[in-house]
Amino acid sequence: MDDNAQSGVTHSNIKKKSHNPTAVALTIGNGDDLTPRIAAAGRGKIAEQILQLAFANGVKVREDSALAEMLAKIELESPIPSEAFLAVAEIMSYVYKANNQPNPFDALLDISASATAIDDTPKED
Known part of the structure; x- marks a missing residue:
C-alpha cells in the first residue's frame, strides 16, 4: 500500500451466530484517481x-x-461497486x-444529500 494513500477498514463481527468475522481494508491512491479499492479482505x-x-x-x-x-466478495485491487460507493465515501x-x-x-456526499432532498411529490394540475 502507498504510504501516502488513505485507508480504512470495514468489518462484520457477528458473535451471536458464530465468531467468523469478515474484514475488508479499503484504500485510495493519491492524485486524480480517488476511486476506493479493496486492499485486503478475509x-x-x-x-x-x-x-x-x-x-x-x-487505521480507522x-x-x-x-x-x-x-x-x-470483490476481487483485491478492484474498485468498489457503485451500489457501495455512498457508504464507502462516508x-x-x-x-x-x-x-x-x-x-x-465531502463534495460527493453534499451532492448525494442534495439529490435525496429533491421534492418528488406529485404536482396538481
Missing part, C-alpha cells in the same frame, strides 16, 4: 489479522456487517477528517 482468522493490523497502525475501523460482506470522508486532511469526499 474471513475468520484472516479478518482478525486485518483488524489487528488496522488497530496497531491507527467501522463495523458495518452488510457492507463488509458485500465488499469481501467511511473515507471520516478517515480524511480524522487525519485533518482536505476531504475530496
